[in-house]
Amino acid sequence: MDIADMVSDLNDESASLDAIVAGLADADWQRDTPAAGWTIAHQIAHLAATDKASLLAITDPDAFAIELQAALAAPDSFVDDAALQLLAPPASLLGTWRAGRAALGQALIAVPAGRKVPWYGTSMSPVSMATARIMETWAHGLDVADTLGLTRPPSARLRHIAFLGHRTLGYSFLAHGLPIPTEPVRLELSGVDGQSWEFGPADAANRVTGPMLDFCLLVTRRRHRADLALWAEGPVANEWLDIAQAFAGPPGAGRAPSGTAA
Numbered sequence: 001m002d003i004a005d006m007v008s009d010l011n012d013e014s015a016s017l018d019a020i021v022a023g024l025a026d027a028d029w030q031r032d033t034p035a036a037g038w039t040i041a042h043q044i045a046h047l048a049a050t051d052k053a054s055l056l057a058i059t060d061p062d063a064f065a066i067e068l069q070a071a072l073a074a075p076d077s078f079v080d081d082a083a084l085q086l087l088a089p090p091a092s093l094l095g096t097w098r099a100g101r102a103a104l105g106q107a108l109i110a111v112p113a114g115r116k117v118p119w120y121g122t123s124m125s126p127v128s129m130a131t132a133r134i135m136e137t138w139a140h141g142l143d144v145a146d147t148l149g150l151t152r153p154p155s156a157r158l159r160h161i162a163f164l165g166h167r168t169l170g171y172s173f174l175a176h177g178l179p180i181p182t183e184p185v186r187l188e189l190s191g192v193d194g195q196s197w198e199f200g201p202a203d204a205a206n207r208v209t210g211p212m213l214d215f216c217l218l219v220t221r222r223r224h225r226a227d228l229a230l231w232a233e234g235p236v237a238n239e240w241l242d243i244a245q246a247f248a249g250p251p252g253a254g255r256a257p258s259g260t261a262a
Contacts, residue, residue, distance in 0.1 A: 006130035007105045009157050013134050014047075014101050017141035020150065022094060029090045033143045034222075034255065040147060041093060042083050043140045048097040049082035050136060051104045054129060057117050058107045064118055071120060079249065104133070120248050135161045135246055139220035146222075154192040154213045162189055162212050165219030165246040166199040172219075175251050176243045181236045189215055206234030208241065219246040226257040 021029070021044060029041040038046070057064040071078040086096060108126045116123035124132070134157060145152045166187045170180040186200040186207035197212060208215070210230035217223040218230060218241065225241050232238040245251050 001127060003109055003111070003126045003130065006127050006134075006160070007108055009160065010130050010134050010137070011101075011105060012155075013137045013141070013157055016152065016155075017137060017144065018094075018098070020141070020144060020148070020152075021090075024090070024148075026090050028148070029093075031147050033147045035143055037080070038083075038143075040144050041087055041090065043143055044093055044097050045083040045086040045088075046079070047137060047140055048086050048093065048100050051097070051100040051133070052086075053082070054117075054119075054133065055100065055104045055107055057119060058104075058111060058126075061118050068118070068120060075250075131160045131164050132247075135164050135220065138216070139222055139247070142217075142220070142222050156191065156193050158212050158216045159191060159197055161216040161219065161246060162187070162197060163199065165215060165244060168219070168246050169240055169244070171248075172240060172244045175245060175249075178239075178243070181240075183234075183236050185234070185237050185240060187215070204234075206232075206237035208232050208237050219244045221245055221247075221252065221254040224255050224257040 021040065024040070029044075030039050032039055033043055035043070053064070053067060056067065074081070086093065088096065108130055111117065111126040116125060117129055119129070138157070138161060141152065166185075169185060173180050183206055184200050184204045186202060186204035187198065188207065188209045189197045189212040190210070191197050191212045200207075208230060210228070214223075214228040214230050218225060218228055221244075230241060232241050243251065
């Protein structure tokens with residue numbers, strides 16, 4: 001997709017979450033979310049911190065390189081530390097998040113064609129960075145919605161997360177200390193708009209099928225496989241569904257099964 005279209009989808013995803021938290025009482029920002037030790041305020045601070053890091057990577061790669069070394073030196077704490085640095089009263093935190101994501105969107109559009117942006121682990125195109133920001137915003141927005149007992153209607157923007165989830169298949173194995181499979185996996189998903197989305201070779205012996213929403217919940221590790229209507233054919237596909245993750249960093253414990261099969 002064109003970077004301007006990707007940024008538009010990122011803006012829409014952010015606005016969807018903004019509409020939820022903007023009306024919360026200050027006390028609600030302190031409610032615990034499914035992420036251990038993180039309140040709703042931590043979730044928004046994390047998004048603001050990651051937007052800030054993304055903007056720095058675009059506008060000052062040398063300064064980002066210093067931040068990257070600091071992150072590598074403290075791999076177990078740098079994500080939490082970055083969020084803690086931006087924690088503030090709700091009105092101030094909301095303003096920081098809004099200003100940061102607006103600046104990031106403009107910076108992404110302005111990146112010269114063909115230029116890669118440095119990031120944690122690898123460099124990315126502006127489109128890939130926007131895709132990752134959509135995934136993060138949706139996933140942490142889901143944590144907020146779960147905390148508040150809300151159900152967010154799925155949107156066509158999920159196709160970006162599904163694409164990223166398929167593209168990071170190899171990384172999912174690597175993050176769990178497993179060898180990267182050499183066999184491809186076909187992914188066939190039914191979108192929220194009734195459209196079908198396919199990724200990977202049509203003749204692959206390994207394949208995964210099911211609703212796009214369920215796949216996105218899986219690769220962001222927001223639901224356990226046992227609670228999702230995803231079907232795997234082939235050993236690689238089956239193993240992948242147990243470890244899939246679309247985000248960088250350690251996988252974490254993930255969600256426990258609800259006890260009710262999908």
